[in-house]
Every structure is written in C-alpha cells, then in structure tokens.
Amino acid sequence: MRLELKDLTRQFGKKTAVQSVTLNIAPGEMVGVIGRSGAGKSTLLRMLNRLADPTSGQIRFGDVDITRLSGAALRHWRRDCAMIFQQFNLVPRLDVMTNVMLGRLNHRSTALSLLNIFTREERLLAIAALERLGIEQTALQPAGTLSGGQQQRVAIARALMQQPKMLLADEPIASLDPLNAKIVMDSLSDINRREGITVITNLHTLDTARAYCERIIGMSEGRVVFDGPPQALTAEAVHAIYGVTDPAQLDESMTSTALSRAGSEPVRPQSEARPVDVMQPLKAYAAPL
Numbered sequence: 001m002r003l004e005l006k007d008l009t010r011q012f013g014k015k016t017a018v019q020s021v022t023l024n025i026a027p028g029e030m031v032g033v034i035g036r037s038g039a040g041k042s043t044l045l046r047m048l049n050r051l052a053d054p055t056s057g058q059i060r061f062g063d064v065d066i067t068r069l070s071g072a073a074l075r076h077w078r079r080d081c082a083m084i085f086q087q088f089n090l091v092p093r094l095d096v097m098t099n100v101m102l103g104r105l106n107h108r109s110t111a112l113s114l115l116n117i118f119t120r121e122e123r124l125l126a127i128a129a130l131e132r133l134g135i136e137q138t139a140l141q142p143a144g145t146l147s148g149g150q151q152q153r154v155a156i157a158r159a160l161m162q163q164p165k166m167l168l169a170d171e172p173i174a175s176l177d178p179l180n181a182k183i184v185m186d187s188l189s190d191i192n193r194r195e196g197i198t199v200i201t202n203l204h205t206l207d208t209a210r211a212y213c214e215r216i217i218g219m220s221e222g223r224v225v226f227d228g229p230p231q232a233l234t235a236e237a238v239h240a241i242y243g244v245t246d247p248a249q250l251d252e253s254m255t256s257t258a259l260s261r262a263g264s265e266p267v268r269p270q271s272e273a274r275p276v277d278v279m280q281p282l283k284a285y286a287a288p289l
C-alpha cells in the first residue's frame, strides 16, 4: 500500500519544523531524507509513526487516515512502521535476546507484556532475526557490552520482530565508524530488497544517500526542495538542499553531524551524542495510548 503525505505541517510555537510536505511513497522503496541540521527530517519521520502529531495535513496509508488513528489502531500502525534511532535505544543491561523480543510488545496484550514472558515461537523468531543480521553469537550478552554497529543491528533485529511493513530510521549510522556504518546500511538495503520492506531513512551524508537510496528527498527549512533519484542530484539541487554547491564545504555546524569522508573517524563524538532515554524502547512500544 502506498504512503501518501498531503500538505503535512508541524509547528512548534512559531517555528515551522515541517511545512506543507506532499509526498507519495510506493511499497518497497528505499528513500533517503537529507538536509541540514534543523531542516525537519526527524520531525517528518516522527510524524509518520505518530511519535509527533502534525499541526495540519494528512498521512494516508492505502485507505487508512493515519492522522486520525488512536488506541489499538494506532498501536497497530506503530507496529507496521518500526523505528530505528541514532542511539539504538536498547536497554543496555538486558541481554540481546530480551532486547530483540521487546519488538513483540505491540503484538501482545499489556498484561502479557508486563509479565515479560516470551513464548517459544517468539524466542525462535528472535534467534532468526539475530541470524538474519549476523549477530546470533551475541544473544546472551548484555546489549550495552556490544559495539555500536552490533547494537544497531540488534535494534534492526528488534524492528524486524514487529514484522513491519516499513522501517523508519533516524540517522541510523551517525554514531558509527565507517565500517560499522557500511554493515548497518548494507543490512537495511538487504532487508529492503529481500523482504520488500519500505525503508525511509534520514541520513547526514550525501554519499551514503547516493550509494544506497533509489530515491532521495532533500529538505530545507521544513520544505521538500528535492525529490528524485541520485543521478538527478545536480550541483543546483545540492545547493537548494544545503545552501552550498560542494558538499565538502559543509561542516559540523551545518549538518547534524560532521560529514564522513573516506577513511575518516566516527562522525559524531560520543560525548556530543544526544542523551539516551533507556526507557524509550519500552515507552515507544508499550506506552498506553
């Protein structure tokens, strides 16, 4: 089913974070959203799974008006569009298996979730998801002891447990070194191609968007200023998105993270990383609506 955004707008006080965005996304597309820091990328993504509510406009998925969902219907929608975050949002003290099985919370009743008892079938699904991501050997380790790249793969495995129609990723590789960034992007791309799951990912580097996404959406000041394949990203298009013609002119103050150049070090020092709310996974998956 097709995802349709119509005149989607989100204001925070006087600030318009996302302004009149109209987009159609077909099932199975791999879409990269790029733009300077503050362009509205995260707000757009968060509106898709209703972590943020639009001020006006509409989101439709097939015949369903996503903007009007509440209660169980909204929980089902959140299950259908699993979200992956820059800081992984795992529960560090819990083992990898348990973290992955938390992805099932929206499939079960609140009572069962609170009891934290998982079925044999769920355990098998979790192992299959970990194998899919090539990290099954970490299953019994506390998630916090894994490398960043492994943790992000655990987060992807957790997302797969939701059996989603769509994966929404907010800068999934911004905290990773280039090798782990490649492993994570390869995993997302592989899931997109093999399972046909739509992937919409915010990315802070143009190179990554070009390499992995068949469709790139460029945002500037809340608006979509580019929408097309990587080949169509001309110098003018780059200028419209970033305000500079040569992406090498961008620096850390302009994008959310430093641009990673070939062989360079991790893009955002951990010390500057946004704080992690360890309860976030539980809130996102199990919050009463």
Ligand SMILES: Nc1ncnc2c1ncn2[C@@H]1O[C@H](COP(=O)(O)OP(=O)(O)OP(=O)(O)O)[C@@H](O)[C@H]1O
Binding pocket: 012, 015, 016, 017, 018, 035, 036, 037, 038, 039, 040, 041, 042, 043, 044, 255, 256, 257
């Ligand atoms: N909860 C909020 N309250 C107030 N303003 C907000 C809130 N969330 C976002 N904004 C503002 O909306 C604008 C868009 O923010 P958003 O986080 O969507 O940008 P972004 O493109 O994801 O940036 P970054 O690349 O830094 O992650 C910014 O000006 C930001 O300050």
Ligand SMILES: [Mg+2]
Binding pocket: 041, 042, 043, 170, 202, 256
């Ligand atoms: Mg953001």
